[in-house]
Amino acid sequence: MRDLIEKLTPRYTLGNATYQRADLTFVDVTRDELRALLLELRDKEGFTHLVLLTAVDWIEEGKFQLTYMINNREADQTLGLRLYIDRNDAEGDTIHDIWPTAATYQRELREMFGIAFPGSPRVDEEFILEGWTDMPPYRRDFDTLAYSQQTYVEREGRETHDPRATMKHKMYPEG
Amino acid sequence: MFSFQPDRSQYPDVGPDGKFEIDLETGKFLKLWHGPNHPGITGNMSVELTVNGDEVVEGYTHVGYLHRGFEKLMERRTFIQVFPIVCRVCVPEPDFNEYCYAAAVEELAGIEVPEEANWIRTLILEMGRFNSYMMAMGGIAGALGNGVIGQWMTYVRDLMLDRFEELTGARIYHMFILPGGVRAGLPEGFEARMEEVLQTAERYLDDVEKVLFTNAVFKKRTKGVGYIDPKLFESYGVTGPNARAGGVAKDVRKDSPYLVYDQLSFEVPVEQDSDIWARSIVRYRDLRLTIDLIRQILAKMPKGGEVMTSLPNVLHWKIPRGETYIKGESSRGEYGYYLVTDGSGYPRRVNVRGPSYTHAMALLEHLIPGTNIADVAALMVSLHTYPPEIER
Numbered sequence: 355m356r357d358l359i360e361k362l363t364p365r366y367t368l369g370n371a372t373y374q375r376a377d378l379t380f381v382d383v384t385r386d387e388l389r390a391l392l393l394e395l396r397d398k399e400g401f402t403h404l405v406l407l408t409a410v411d412w413i414e415e416g417k418f419q420l421t422y423m424i425n426n427r428e429a430d431q432t433l434g435l436r437l438y439i440d441r442n443d444a445e446g447d448t449i450h451d452i453w454p455t456a457a458t459y460q461r462e463l464r465e466m467f468g469i470a471f472p473g474s475p476r477v478d479e480e481f482i483l484e485g486w487t488d489m490p491p492y493r494r495d496f497d498t499l500a501y502s503q504q505t506y507v508e509r510e511g512r513e514t515h516d517p518r519a520t521m522k523h524k525m526y527p528e529g
Numbered sequence: 530m531f532s533f534q535p536d537r538s539q540y541p542d543v544g545p546d547g548k549f550e551i552d553l554e555t556g557k558f559l560k561l562w563h564g565p566n567h568p569g570i571t572g573n574m575s576v577e578l579t580v581n582g583d584e585v586v587e588g589y590t591h592v593g594y595l596h597r598g599f600e601k602l603m604e605r606r607t608f609i610q611v612f613p614i615v616c617r618v619c620v621p622e623p624d625f626n627e628y629c630y631a632a633a634v635e636e637l638a639g640i641e642v643p644e645e646a647n648w649i650r651t652l653i654l655e656m657g658r659f660n661s662y663m664m665a666m667g668g669i670a671g672a673l674g675n676g677v678i679g680q681w682m683t684y685v686r687d688l689m690l691d692r693f694e695e696l697t698g699a700r701i702y703h704m705f706i707l708p709g710g711v712r713a714g715l716p717e718g719f720e721a722r723m724e725e726v727l728q729t730a731e732r733y734l735d736d737v738e739k740v741l742f743t744n745a746v747f748k749k750r751t752k753g754v755g756y757i758d759p760k761l762f763e764s765y766g767v768t769g770p771n772a773r774a775g776g777v778a779k780d781v782r783k784d785s786p787y788l789v790y791d792q793l794s795f796e797v798p799v800e801q802d803s804d805i806w807a808r809s810i811v812r813y814r815d816l817r818l819t820i821d822l823i824r825q826i827l828a829k830m831p832k833g834g835e836v837m838t839s840l841p842n843v844l845h846w847k848i849p850r851g852e853t854y855i856k857g858e859s860s861r862g863e864y865g866y867y868l869v870t871d872g873s874g875y876p877r878r879v880n881v882r883g884p885s886y887t888h889a890m891a892l893l894e895h896l897i898p899g900t901n902i903a904d905v906a907a908l909m910v911s912l913h914t915y916p917p918e919i920e921r
Binding site for chain 1: 593601604768785852853854856880890895
């Protein structure tokens with residue numbers, strides 16, 4: 355995989371590369387070059403399989419990391435392209451014309467993270483959440499505990515425990 | 530043979546966006562909801578069909594009936610607290626979640642797993658595949674009106690659930706594979722009781738072969754129906770038996786061996802026709818292979834050694850910043866976990882890559898137009914999709 359990264363480096367602005375395993379590499383890419391890079395990897399380097407497309411919320415840094423994971427089945431190599439986008443104005447470029455399945459991933463990212471993908475088919479239609487009006491729930495600042503406390507009523511007579519404290523007590527009863 | 534050519538003049542016009550302009554007021558078209566409660570549906574999902582006569586003009590998959598927000602919930606739990614909930618992501622074959630999550634944590638935390646634990650993990654995964662294929666065989670037969678096979682398969686699956694209960698203490702969600710190894714070794718006399726189950730399964734599968742694969746109705750309704758062009762496999766992310774039914778001999782167990790698959794000898798079953806028949810027969814042959822693999826594992830595995838490594842204090846377990854992707858070959862195709870850690874005691878992000886995500890959404894929507902209402906159930910079941918892994 356090092357050879358491939360070295361081969362691409364003169365023509366693309368590739369950032370930090372992580373060689374996680376012999377068959378798994380991650381590399382930072384820029385938004386301008388993403389499309390050209392994906393097309394070259396698919397058509398010339400054999401990375402024909404889109405494994406997944408997802409986002410990671412780095413709220414402290416004000417960024418979303420979009421991970422485009424692609425796979426070369428013949429060479430048994432997986433490459434994760436990391437693209438960092440601004441968290442406040444979250445927008446990505448659609449790749450549904452390269453892999454039709456990407457439309458589903460983009461629809462989910464739109465709903466769960468609030469990342470816009472203009473031009474992606476049915477991207478604004480509800481995917482999993484019906485009638486959701488709160489902030490996109492997979493963002494780190496969406497508090498699931500506060501949401502459930504506001505939305506649902508505690509059933510009377512039901513005892514709840516703090517999971518961390520209970521586990522500590524069970525494992526180390528002596529303290 | 531009687532052949533019916535649909536009258537395309539009855540079809541709606543195509544609008545500027547490339548989609549049909551369907552006016553329900555004309556009375557030519559009807560909206561039909563196939564699911565979420567329907568015998569031909571593989572779980573909590575539905576397909577919104579637009580039909581013209583009994584021919585389907587377009588179909589859209591709707592999910593969301595089973596969303597539990599697991600990926601978000603995992604971010605609030607410590608690494609060890611996540612392990613009892615990962616198995617619940619996929620109901621009929623939960624063990625892949627346990628393995629992929631455990632292997633991802635082990636890789637990022639630098640934990641070595643004892644050799645015997647790897648063998649037991651492989652055994653568990655194959656037992657899970659056995660159960661999943663039993664449901665698939667019953668499902669495809671049931672969708673085409675042969676309900677008795679569903680009952681036989683459920684019985685045989687129940688026998689395997691007994692072995693699961695004996696080995697792990699639970700029938701459906703085992704919570705047996707955890708970071709560092711597995712919870713216990715094999716019980717005394719387990720191999721003999723497993724052999725009994727496998728022999729019973731083989732007897733029933735012989736009957737299935739006679740009843741299903743020589744059945745004229747089954748042949749007529751599956752051969753040439755639900756064809757997936759192998760050229761579409763890469764663009765639609767088709768993996769597993771669905772791709773192997775179209776001549777693509779790809780299997781993660783063979784191409785990128787994990788656990789102890791490199792020490793087992795097997796050939797991946799492949800068919801060429803890429804229709805419902807081919808997908809059914811590939812699953813049937815893969816089920817036979819699974820029985821063989823379980824026997825091989827029990828014969829070759831070391832016994833009586835360590836099955837769990839010593840872990841750091843799990844209450845204060847922090848994993849350095851990093852990310853990884855672990856994949857395996859489930860009964861539906863490539864199953865994977867993408868785990869991102871940030872140096873804290875909690876995962877930053879867990880993303881589950883289930884094969885049904887691509888098969889039941891983009892692929893199914895692409896295949897549905899032009900089929901008959903009666904074939905939609907068979908088409909869906911032949912793709913072997915599990916909705917829980919779509920919405921997690």
